[in-house]
Amino acid sequence: MQDRLEDVKAQVQAALDEAMAGFPPGELTDAMRYACIGGKRLRAFLVMESARLFGLTDREALPVAAAVEALHAYSLVHDDLPAMDDDDLRRGLPTCHVQWSEATAILAGDALQTLAFGLLSLHQIGTAEVRVALIRAFSEAVGARGMVWGQALDIAAETALEPLDIVAIKRLQSAKTGALIVFSATSGAIMAGEDTGPLTEYARNIGLAFQIQDDILDVIGDEAETGKRLNKDGAANKATFVSLLGLDGARDKARKLVRNAESALEPYGEAAGNLRDLARFIIERDA
Template identity: 55%
Template sequence: MFQTRLKVCAAAVQAHFDTVLGRLDDLPVVQAMGHATNGGKRLRGFLVMETARLHDIPDATSIWAATAIESLHAYSLVHDDLPCMDDDDLRRGQPTVHKKWDEATAVLAGDALQTLSFELVTDPRAGTGEVRADLAQSLAIASGAQGMVLGQALDIAAETAKTPLTLNQITHLQQGKTGALIAWSAMAGARLAQADTTALRDYSHALGLAFQIADDVLDVEGDAETVGKATGKDADAGKATFVSLLGLDEAKRRANELVESASDALSVYGEDAEVLRQAAQFVVARKS
């Protein structure tokens, strides 16, 4: 069920990007935006649409928030790949934006994708005025200096720190860098329905941490061709990760525990949340 729904949501998000970006002038910056938003698992968009479905919100409504979070996620990757940050040549098996074009185009494409996310989430078709205001404000918090950007800043600072981060510090860092957007995505369905977000918040926090641990495992065990980007960079840089602090086996065990916690958090939804439970299992079993 999960794989089918993931593909449906991914196709819907891609079609929405094609429509939105197709209205813009055919310039290098727009081409770069299309390149950055093409492909990927679309897990965040799926979480928006599936949690919306859980609250009887149609895909035609949730697609706006789903595409918005994928646009914001794409912006973060474009900037993260730049030489001044992670300096990556590959993303999703393709040249990164600054390699395919240049650094200035990558910066501008990232900027445009970030603002596009707020244009999408505040579109009148995305929900009522109250809902759209809530989505926009919560997305700003999740993506800024209280969320993703904070996590990225802590990650950069850790690279030159005299002492490696502790487990608690890494957890705090990743709750921002990776977890904040995943949490926003998983709670979006409840926000669209103006319903209680507690269960989805608990689910998303466990899911986001499991996702990052799985990423750390992939950096050790994965190969670049399958993962779609360079691997082994954390160890080469001497960065503290869940794997370096816990060990490979313990990190995997911890990820599986988090999957169980994520699934337990969905108990209030009963069988209706089975696809989301399968999503949690996918997060730790994925190869890319």
């Protein structure tokens, strides 16, 4: 799986570089490129592997893979802003507003969202209905009923009188990070016009496991490894899966979710090997 992840990384970086190649020189374009450096590209990997399950080639799925990574980059740039999470370190580098300015970071995030939709409109798979359905599913996943709603819940939680309970924190995670993961993992099925059910189930489970592992790493991780500031949640007295379930409880929960994710992949047999490996990687990673 690591080879495939490296392969996807290289393809996505090339696609993003190509998409921005004709952009006007200046701080805005520089900041957009900067925001697209690095990252694990797990969402792009999900798109490419999801597409492969339905006989679609990397070349066909690449615009969609690049789109989810451009969208993810925008969300990180805006989340890191002083008015939001106020982070100064991301992927081991100064965050966008530290490196440039708040104004440039806001605009770079805005333009990366636009780029994501522009890339989505480039893919050449399927009928009109399929192509439009993909754009619609994407906008549902990342808008005011998906990712941005989750971020708004997260901001609201910071000023709430009571820490969130496990139901509320699951709902938050499912919107904030889960919706784009579900979109990524089901994109192949959407493009092929096939049932999205099993991949939705897979993605919900790994999305939650991913967040739990993030919470675990926030407590036991290494800033040099993760490339971001740690123990922010503890310092902010924020409810996390670790604070609610304990470290062992959180680990058990994540392992159970990964088993569920593996079961959801059964209809796809051997072809889903990389997706199975990814599920395990999510809780084994230390960054």
